[in-house]
Amino acid sequence: MNMQVGARAERAAIYSRLSESRDGDDTNVVEQEKHARKLAADSAHGWTISEKHVYTDNNRTAAKPCFNPDDPTKPRRPAFAAMLEAAERGEFDHIIVRHLDRLYRHPADLQALVAAIGKHKVTIYQSSNDKHPLDLSVASNFLTASIMADVALYELNRKGERQRDENDRKRREGIAHGGIAGYGYRLVEQGKEWQLEQVPEEAERLKKTILRFLDGAKLYTLQKEWNNDGIKTRRGNPWGASSFRATLTKASNAACREGADGGLVEGGKWEPIVSPDQLKAVRQKIEQQSKDRHANHTGTATKHLLTGIAKCAACGGTPMRVSRNRHGDFLQCPGVVNSCRKSVDMHVAEMKVEDEIRARLMYPSPALLEATKDDREAATAMRVELADLKDSGKKITEAKASGAIGLDDALALLQDNKTKRDALEDDLGHLERRMAVAGLIGELIPDEGFLDKHVRVQNAWADLDLHQQREVIRALVTMTVNPSEPGVRASKHTADKRIVIADGPLLASV
Numbered sequence: 001m002n003m004q005v006g007a008r009a010e011r012a013a014i015y016s017r018l019s020e021s022r023d024g025d026d027t028n029v030v031e032q033e034k035h036a037r038k039l040a041a042d043s044a045h046g047w048t049i050s051e052k053h054v055y056t057d058n059n060r061t062a063a064k065p066c067f068n069p070d071d072p073t074k075p076r077r078p079a080f081a082a083m084l085e086a087a088e089r090g091e092f093d094h095i096i097v098r099h100l101d102r103l104y105r106h107p108a109d110l111q112a113l114v115a116a117i118g119k120h121k122v123t124i125y126q127s128s129n130d131k132h133p134l135d136l137s138v139a140s141n142f143l144t145a146s147i148m149a150d151v152a153l154y155e156l157n158r159k160g161e162r163q164r165d166e167n168d169r170k171r172r173e174g175i176a177h178g179g180i181a182g183y184g185y186r187l188v189e190q191g192k193e194w195q196l197e198q199v200p201e202e203a204e205r206l207k208k209t210i211l212r213f214l215d216g217a218k219l220y221t222l223q224k225e226w227n228n229d230g231i232k233t234r235r236g237n238p239w240g241a242s243s244f245r246a247t248l249t250k251a252s253n254a255a256c257r258e259g260a261d262g263g264l265v266e267g268g269k270w271e272p273i274v275s276p277d278q279l280k281a282v283r284q285k286i287e288q289q290s291k292d293r294h295a296n297h298t299g300t301a302t303k304h305l306l307t308g309i310a311k312c313a314a315c316g317g318t319p320m321r322v323s324r325n326r327h328g329d330f331l332q333c334p335g336v337v338n339s340c341r342k343s344v345d346m347h348v349a350e351m352k353v354e355d356e357i358r359a360r361l362m363y364p365s366p367a368l369l370e371a372t373k374d375d376r377e378a379a380t381a382m383r384v385e386l387a388d389l390k391d392s393g394k395k396i397t398e399a400k401a402s403g404a405i406g407l408d409d410a411l412a413l414l415q416d417n418k419t420k421r422d423a424l425e426d427d428l429g430h431l432e433r434r435m436a437v438a439g440l441i442g443e444l445i446p447d448e449g450f451l452d453k454h455v456r457v458q459n460a461w462a463d464l465d466l467h468q469q470r471e472v473i474r475a476l477v478t479m480t481v482n483p484s485e486p487g488v489r490a491s492k493h494t495a496d497k498r499i500v501i502a503d504g505p506l507l508a509s510v
């Protein structure tokens with residue numbers, strides 16, 4: 001406080017606001033003011049309140065920034081704007097509000113508030129919680145307030161009020177769009193637009209981390225360091241693998257935006273933390289690591305659908321390999337017995353086996369349904385549980401928005417919810433990959449027309465990676481290649497007849 005003890009009583013301002021739409025604490029402005037006066041008169045305080053410092057914005061939203069970039073002379077909340085001016089002139093020592101969310105909901109308003117009260121160190125008191133006044137000049141308090149503003153904004157965004165077109169335009173023009181700036185940056189107002197500005201300490205850390213990653217440090221090690229050092233995401237959570245990856249690979253780090261083709265488009269007007277080349281290197285490295293992991297996971301580097309699956313009938317079922325000559329691609333017997341070397345056109349074989357697989361999935365036989373029953377039921381149960389978790393996550397956010405629970409509780413509950421969801425999504429993904437067949441059949445849809453069935457199965461099949469497709473083929477069918485009839489030359493035209501497809505182990509075992 002900037003008062004000299006004994007010189008004069010401390011002075012407080014009161015700010016009340018109620019939105020047209022419910023957007024948080026619904027205590028009406030009269031009630032809000034009453035609570036504030038009670039707090040000021042409290043024997044522990046004894047603050048004086050001048051009537052000109054009682055500010056009320058009734059039926060005013062704080063969802064959008066107070067200062068409209070399109071018309072700065074008309075603030076969306078006139079009383080809020082007037083209060084900031086008075087705070088700048090040092091007319092009072094404290095601001096009393098019912099809840100912080102009465103004062104600001106948009107990070108831009110928080111920034112304006114901090115700028116206005118910083119000069120005279122005005123303290124903010126919440127009448128709902130007078131134990132913790134907020135001196136926003138203290139870094140940790142500002143961080144708390146920022147997180148609360150971000151959470152509030154997040155809730156608002158979920159109400160579907162995003163201005164996508166406007167954001168797209170700004171992205172095209174290299175201007176930062178609204179919302180929450182990523183780690184390393186903050187949003188500042190520049191003329192009529194919002195601009196990204198580096199937060200020096202964060203930008204420095206992000207840059208060092210990226211350079212160390214390029215230098216060979218492990219992603220997980222770096223992520224762990226951030227968590228050990230107490231660095232939090234913008235939502236106030238510890239870093240997970242995906243949020244950490246996303247932060248390191250953000251286009252804005254190099255003053256770029258995402259191009260339509262997945263590349264980077266340069267030309268952002270803000271100061272980059274790394275060069276576009278460095279950012280591209282980070283992306284490539286992360287992509288390569290994930291490919292390597294997948295290759296290790298599948299164990300083999302098979303590049304073709306039917307390698308090892310098609311068997312040569314002429315020599316007792318030798319697995320065939322892919323070979324290539326000037327006539328095209330072939331499945332060929334490696335000729336371990338009698339230098340067999342029989343071959344068949346690879347593309348004809350692939351088409352034939354895919355047709356067979358599709359037919360079996362579109363009209364699953366009772367045997368196939370029986371064989372995949374447990375997995376399909378397990379997957380269905382997991383999907384239901386996942387939907388429930390998503391639903392309760394939404395309810396937590398709504399409860400926070402309506403003031404039914406506090407920020408700390410909401411963050412803890414959301415964190416817990418997310419941990420459970422991540423684990424379940426992992427399990428489900430694992431099950432779906434392992435039992436790709438069950439996943440492909442999905443639920444039986446009554447009265448589904450031929451075309452719908454065809455499209456659904458076709459798309460599901462196309463979504464599988466090569467390893468998964470091979471697993472499905474191995475489970476559903478066996479494939480034998482007979483030799484050509486005596487006197488008939490092997491060719492594309494005879495290939496189809498020579499390939500024999502029968503029920504695979506999944507069906508044979510029932």
Ligand SMILES: [Zn+2]
Pocket residue numbers: 312313314315316318333334335340341342
């Ligand atoms: Zn053979």
